[in-house]
Amino acid sequence: MTIADISHRRKFLKTGNVYLPHTAKIEKIIDETFGERAIRTFHFNFKDEKLREEFTFESGQFAEYSVFGIGEAPFCISSSPTRKDHLEFAVLRIGKVTNALHRLGVGAEIGFRGPYGNSFPLDLLQGENLVFVAGGIGLAPLRSLIWNVIDNRDKYKNVDIIYGARSPSDLCFKYDLDTWDKDKTVNMVTTVDRSDESWTGRVGFVPKVLEEVAPSANNAIAIVCGPPIMIRFTFPVLEKLGFNPEQMITTLEKRMKCGIGKCGRCNIGNLYVCRDGPVFTYAQIKSFISSEY
Amino acid sequence: MRQDSQWEPKIVGFLCRWCSYAGADLAGTSRKKYPANIRIIKVPCSGRVDPLFVLKALRLGFDGVLVSGCHPGECHYQTGNYYARRRIAITKKLLEYIGIEPQRIQASWVSASEGGKFAQVVTEVTRELKEIGPNELFADQK
């Protein structure tokens, strides 16, 4: 089963000024991790009622979130489209906009424009074994797809989730990890690079653990997301396990600004991550990935 | 220069915490009268003041900038105020050349015991700024 080229699945918005954000209110904030590079999940909803009903998106798409007066930054929508009551996105505190987002409290107003980019090809994933490989905050984009899959569990065969983080306190979405662990139909494998006394689970880098779990490659698709260093070591492992480049999907993190393929900075070769991605097969970006990525 | 009578100049004062800030404190505790136009920013040393602070303050609409530190030789870090002196000298001369009124950049040495002098410096600076009117240098957007 090969996915030739999923970049032609561009999602278009109706016309009108595509740069104008809608205003949205933050309804809930969850601290995923603490410390200098803390990660927070924001639950939010549009202020405009009509928009709340009409708004649709697909797992894997991202949006541009504005803190007015500070700037705009792209983050994936980490909640699943199957759950309509609110939307979620996760932010790692590292730069100007992310710091501003982390200073916001519940009830604060942000800008939202999107959804942009293509999405995970659900129709092509149906009837397949799914292997999710995620690292750190890389679980956020996959989380939307995982919940989407679990809410339509019968359409998919086995589901393996291999998720790792630097240390136990760096694990994100712990509440989801527990739920998926208890779920019989999901093989949840959590690992940490460096353990501490509170940790009783697996220890090891995600690529190594993936090799140990060794999910079978036939009728399987691997969906990978995490820091660039992890992605670079995961693809070779998957190839060793028998996955060919068309069976490997990733959602890339690149410096994006406009989110709609105009401002020019998120290109990998001739592909714009925001317009032709962010979801790519390894086959598409393999030629440029080594030298450009 | 338009000058309606109730206009009051807004001054930002970068005061070195060891001397001038203490001097300003002393002026307050000893009930010295001086105009309330100054907004004080405490800096570890007058040598910490970057020309960028001066220009950013003028850009945001302050009418004057005062940099005040310890007298030469009394700096807590020995040489901070000497470096500050060179930096402010060049900044002031270059900004004059660019076309910013010289009165908008002021500097003073005020030691921790000179509460009176601090009050007098602020009074003089306020008077000079009142003469040249509000800072409309960076006003128009286009």
Next chain:
Amino acid sequence: MTGKKKISKGNIERLLNEWSQEFTVFVPSQENGVATLAKWGGGDTSFLAWYRNTITPAKANFFPPMEEMFSFRKDREGYHIELPPTDERKQLIFGIRPCDARALAILDMTFKDAYEDPYYLSKRNNTVLIGLGCLNPYDSCFCTSLGISPAESTDVDLMLTDIGDQFLIEEITQKGRELIATASGVEEATEADEGKAKEVKEASYKKVAKKIETEDIKEKLLPAFNNQDYWERAAAKCLSCGICTFLCPTCYCFDINDEMVKNQGERLRSWDSCAFPIYTKMPMENPRVEKWRRVRQRVYHKYEFYPMSFGVIACTGCGRCIRQCPVNWDITQALNGLPAKI
């Protein structure tokens, strides 16, 4: 009669004044020693003598160095967003060169692809282009290698060719035809005028000395993408400044920044350049921190990636990046010097 029209150079001033009733007319001007397009003040048409090409391309009228995207105001109910007032008055650019006109057609592709860019397109649809053929291309021009003739263009509404003390006028679009129909001082062109124009066009075509072989380059480009040694040598003298990209008529990269004072602010779009290191800087890493990667990106985006996405080379050979580069980095040398396919 040939159906074509002509106008004497003497009547150009009257024509521009006439057009200024309806349009905001832009003409080449040398204010402050920089050739740019400036508003026509009804003054002299001396630019017809010295004008060869502007420093900042006509793209700046549609995609300016800085423009406000929208402003926002915060009050108790929250944020209110407001679009800036659009200038309803139509624009007319007199004297755009064929290379800049083709460049606008190339930019249209990106600004219309997938999502329409309202700022660029509103100005673009609101502007009439009056092309003016080149008689005297620079030694840095290489438009003929990109299939562009210095004195002919189909990307404008009217095309003027200098035939001595008159201009031959070719109506390219309906908009142009209507415009010239009502213009004063326009006469019918004779066979001789048209012959003269043909001569002028061929002469100026031959004057373009610099050449690149786009077919040959097409084959050498992809194999040379990973040739780090070649690109390190080519990039060694580059200073990573923004001149070549900002002054390039087909460069469209931009940055978006917010500014807010108290509770009133705006979002601004401004030119950005792939030559700047922070252009691709991400918090964790920067894929193009080495200078050779950035120089390579500029060449490949124009001669490899844009053709892959839109089927056309994003360069019109206007030569600005060569003329204005402070270290004389010449893109034609980098392209012609590509190692042969191994």
Next chain:
Amino acid sequence: MSYLPTKNRDVEQRLRDEAKSLLEQGRVDYVIGFEPGSLKFTTTPLITNNKDDVDHLVINPFIVNNLSVYLTEIKGRVGIIAKGCDSRSIISLIQDKQVVREDIVIMGIPCPGLIDLKKVERLVGKDRDELDNIIRDGDKVVITVDGQGKEYPITEVLYDNCLGCEFPTPQEYDVLLGEPAPLVTDLTASRQKIEMLEGMSQQQRWDFWKDEFSRCIRCYACRNICPACFCERCFVEESEPQWVLPVPRWQDNLIFQVVRNIHVAGRCTDCGECERACPMNIPLRSLARKTYDLVDELFHYKSGTDKEASPLMTAYEQAEAEDFIR
């Protein structure tokens, strides 16, 4: 096309031999010099470790770049061609500990002053690519247009900074190529723009700079070509806090230029490259040279003349300029 009378050709040959031997003996990893440019009357920097490239090295009145800008970027030992102002920039980089003297072999060129093509274009009324030839000989220059040669005094076409040059012969060198040239200077012409500005009122000067900087498109050529600007990340690229927006608004452009000039005070050697590189014809040298003169006037400090001296802003005299301090 050589723009020099025959007697200067042997200097070029000595330079090529010198550079070749440096590379052959492995005393340097790279040689930085000038080779003929791709357009008329231009030269372009040549940075090479290949000894055959040195045959392209040239010396003529158009070797305008200050090559020391590359020293902070190239790793390893470097042989560099340096005019008077370039060698002072190297000394200034040594003072700032950006470059180690032992890692550089300086091939000094006594500089007779360089020809400003903008001045030639204004003088002759033709663009540079329409001229046939420009040949300098001592204090005269012959400009040939449409086959017709015309002679002008050299001071009409030299760069403003060359007219005000104090150290045409390099201060620091390992080998000096050619004898010190007769210095043709005209200080008043060199400071003419600055004096005009000093004559204006405060409001007039402010309006002047406001207009100039409203043309700036923030291409940063002035900063990137300046050897004194060697910061890893410039203050205009800071986003937390965002002191200056990277948006070409005149207010932000002005703050950028003024603070940049204060940062390079005591490092700028008036090589004039910032003004030459600016595509929008903004008189940046009227700012840089003024700062240069201020530093000289206030602290009797001439940038890049003393390798051992500590940089301007890291030193002080007991008693110096403080008339403005209350």
